[in-house]
Every structure is written in C-alpha cells, then in structure tokens.
Amino acid sequence: MAGVTIGLRERKKEQTRRALADAARRLVADRGYAGTTVADIAAEANVSPRTFFTYFAAKEDAFFVDTDRRLAMIAELLPLDGPSTSPAHALRQGLERILEAAGGDLIRGAGARDDLLAQAPELAAAAMRRLQAAQQALAASLRAAYPRLPAIDAAAMTGAAVGALVAVVLGAVRSGGDDPDGVRAAVVRALDLVEHGIEAVGD
Secondary structure: OHHHHHHHHHHHHHHHHHHHHHHHHHHHHHHOOOOOOHHHHHHHOOOOHHHHHHHOOOHHHHHOHHHHHHHHHHHHHOOOOOOOOOHHHHHHHHHHHHHHHHOOHHHHOHHHHHHHHHHOHHHHHHHHHHHHHHHHHHHHHHHHHOOOOOHHHHHHHHHHHHHHHHHHHHHHHHOOOOOHHHHHHHHHHHHHHHHHHOOOOOO
C-alpha cells in the first residue's frame, strides 16, 4: 500500500510540474518572457507562487523541464564503456545511447525551443549553461573511462560532438525538416564525421 501511495504522489508531482511548464510556455507565447511573472504562471496552473518554488528555483527553470530530465539521463547512462574501444567510438556510443533513451521528443521539440530562445535572451543564456553542463558531464565520463586522456582532449571531443548534434538538429528544423527519422539519420551522419575526424585522439 505504501508503494502505491508513493507512486500516486510522484505522479501528482509530475502532473503539477508539467502543468507549470505548459502554463509558462502558453503565457510567454502570448505575453513574452519579460511580461510573464511567476505569479502569472502559478495562477495559470491553478497553484500558488509558493508551490511554483517547490518545483523550480527560478522562472527560467520552468522552461527546461525536459532539458533537465535529459541532463539527469546523461548521468544515469554514463559512465562510458572503455577502454575496449577508442575514446571517439566510446563517446559516439554514449551519445547514441542518450539519443535512443530521449526518443523523438528531443527532435520534435527543437523548433519550439529554438523559437522560445530567440525571443528571450535570459532563456538562451540558461540553455547555454545547460548545454555546457552536458558537455562537462560527457567529458568527465570520458576521462573516467580513459584516465590517460588529457582534459583538453576530452573537452575538445565532447565539444565537437555536442556542437555537431545541436547544429544538425537545429539546421534541419530551420530548413523545414520535421521528420524525426530524417533528422535522426542526419545526426548519425554527423556522429560518423565527428568520430572519424577525432579517431586518433587518445591513441
């Protein structure tokens, strides 16, 4: 019975978190980021501002529910497997593992995220911080799997790989690509290029 109660409580918390995130996006689409307050978001989701702050530390965090979940996913899916393969191939396998776990949501939501960041510099800065956190997590995992790998090499490899992913996904979305399978194929191609371009690193 206790397990059922905990399960229901967690589902309710997730529903409230999602309701706040959805309310934030709706209001910003209508009023803009600067014109939307925490009190507005809480009212739209039928909760109090105090409840908002039990889920999010700041207004900007309500817009990154899925991003933060993917960052947590990185921590769960890493460390990378090594050293039975090259650092470049291990990094590529780790990224594919993360993309597979994220499913098509990462690709399907890219256009809406891009539009939101374009209108709010505060959100763009927050997104960049999260992207840097993802790169740092990958670099740390890479060095843990390959202790002899220099820090600068790990940083360069993860920066190249994550940068390629972001560029390919956003490039496809901005050019009208809305087919997750097509975008995923482009991502695989980008990973091929990154892996083979940095294959010698760590030899």
